[in-house]
Amino acid sequence: MNKKQLFEQIKNKKSFLCVGLDPVLENIPKHLFKYDNPVLEFNKQIIDATNDLCVAYKPNTAFFESMGLKGWDTLIKTWAHIPKDIFSIADAKRGDIGNTSAMYADAFFNEEKSGMSFDAITVAPYMGEDSVGPFLNHKDKWVILLALTSNAGHSDFQLHQTPEGKVYEEVIRISSKWSSSEQLMFVVGATRGAEFKNIRKLAPDNFLLVPGVGAQGGSLAEVCQHGLNNECGLLVNSGRSIIYASKAEDFAERAREEALKLQQEMEQILSSAHLI
């Protein structure tokens, strides 16, 4: 999916919601254990209940890998269940030397080889340009590079001052030379509200993937105040607060209710900004 198509989806759905799929076996409703693959059934029902309210799904690969071979199978089948007009993100935080990143790109972008073809993958920037480039060789596929993350450890290295700026600012500035806003997004945590103004100066046109609204405590209004641009420019992720709104038989309905609340908030924000 290209940038124009993504913005069209946002306008059509009046939403820039990304639903994070982080399935934990202990949180799967008990009644789903009658199915052969309860986690897959859970993901499918969440997707079916929310896909008119969101523009993206973001399965986090760690949660699937932790379940071994069956988990990887569930990841592939979850990807296959995401409607093709919805932006799909492999939240995988990969990145390695060039020949290895090319393999990761095959794993997540090349359906013929791996059984999956996500629209985007999250990538860690530490190894630099040749660790990112191989992902960008895939047409209309996106790299979502970690910039300023939502967790406590963000301050350990991302905020270090260098002669040109903080490390995370350097990540945005330098990586912007490798690609355009047509294929490059940045991860900026919702818990970093005050920094969005600064980030928009460095990356005026790039979409930002914003985790941390909900369970991690970030504020949607604060994110949008400085984060919105004239193509929306935001994909705001909410995971646990949607998918685990209930752990009972009504989990899918309750997930929909939580997604709807966010969609309605987003509709107001888009409307106030004259984007819809």
Place this chain on the structure above:
Amino acid sequence: MNKKQLFEQIKNKKSFLCVGLDPVLENIPKHLFKYDNPVLEFNKQIIDATNDLCVAYKPNTAFFESMGLKGWDTLIKTWAHIPKDIFSIADAKRGDIGNTSAMYADAFFNEEKSGMSFDAITVAPYMGEDSVGPFLNHKDKWVILLALTSNAGHSDFQLHQTPEGKVYEEVIRISSKWSSSEQLMFVVGATRGAEFKNIRKLAPDNFLLVPGVGAQGGSLAEVCQHGLNNECGLLVNSGRSIIYASKAEDFAERAREEALKLQQEMEQILSSAHLI
């Protein structure tokens, strides 16, 4: 495996060789395609032919993931074939917020959940302490943190100067507060020979995992000149130059010959340093 046991293995085998398992379908010898899983057969024969000459194996997860579900199955079965007295490294370059890194730790360290229990995993440092901690909660398991990598892109962010030192130096200095040399190693590329002296000042006791000897052009002698410590302190990885020494029926023998050359060089180095 703990540090003392690792050093014992190094002394017994007179080797600090790590064999990188980066299987690419195009490089698998043709005669192996009679097997149901040619890649697994390739890995097994490489392991069988070299395991008295090396102290570690390092499957690179990207190469397995690129082959989809069958690839993940091959990774699990390759791990299972590594003798339990040999240090096993999941070269996965993972790292995410705490609850997610805990899932990655299960994926690679918790056999009951995932089918695999490597001794160590490579981790990207960008997200800081809480992205590394969950791996360290597993007894006798190791984090091998990216410090100064072997690829061209190492200069994009790792060498940025901060008030306290270069970014990679900060990674070593700060992460050394999170754990000891009993569970924390660093990745330092063999192509960074001149920096080893400096790195040993920052990390006198930590093992260093050193990729880049062979196909990437690093020199073993240069690495050892400043990298050795009184417990050896080095795991030197060689991948492609061993496993693809031949792509014909003699591939395992030729892999052994290449591994033997490195082991013999290492034996001389260990002997000159009075470590054996």
